[in-house]
Amino acid sequence: MEPFLEAFFSIDTDHSERITIRELQDYVKRNNIDQSMVKRWQVLFDANDSGVITLDEFCKTLGIRPSEARAYNANMVRASHGPSLPREVDVITATLPFDQQVDIVNEVMRLTRNEPFDENLVSKQLKQFLDRQYGRMWHVVITKGSSWCSFSYEPKTSFFFQLRKYTYLAWKTPS
Incomplete structure (x- = not known):
């Protein structure tokens, strides 16, 4: 058909x-x-x-x-004419479906539109957004500069990207 x-x-x-x-x-x-x-x-x-x-x-x-x-x-x-990520976003690594990447970046941009912003509050709000949108057990790290991490996650649920001077790490673990 x-x-x-x-x-x-x-x-x-x-x-x-x-x-x-x-x-x-x-x-x-x-x-x-x-x-x-x-x-x-x-x-x-x-x-x-x-x-x-x-x-x-x-x-x-x-x-x-x-x-x-x-x-x-x-x-x-x-x-x-699908969604796209803003030019200023640099994806570091992602296993998350693209439409969800766009949702997350849009939420981060909404939460950080007024600088300076409280990084701790933004990480909590982003986690709440992810738990609400895509189910519980999300983890969020916001960092400036270098970072290293090792972790386990559910397949197709990790997204690391850079926006302006911050790096955002988000992933989901099994509940």
Whole structure:
């Protein structure tokens, strides 16, 4: 199903939820696809031979709800314009999923927006945030300068990064 949805939304460049035969022909030409795709799609998705394939007709033929197709497209768009880390963040090491890294950096930036800040308070607040968002047993270290550490952690739950003059270490241990 996904390749069909990807194709539909790639062809529908004006986001009208309608594909004209001309748009379909342009897509085929632009992507070096066999011209027979145009006729196959007309037969499959343009039952009333109107010269337009609507998202509703398309979904009906595929047996999916238009709302599911729209949700799929929204997720594709979000993924392609996904979140990013600010330029001033230097990731030292991370096993944490990227979206969670972004959440943590955003929280640190929120907590430290007014300098000077209380490092002890920020570490407590960041730990509370992590425990609340991702389950208990997070550990947070905020340091300036050099540091060394050895530790055990749950898989995919460590994130060490530098922001401005501080290094932030966060990891989760099994409860």
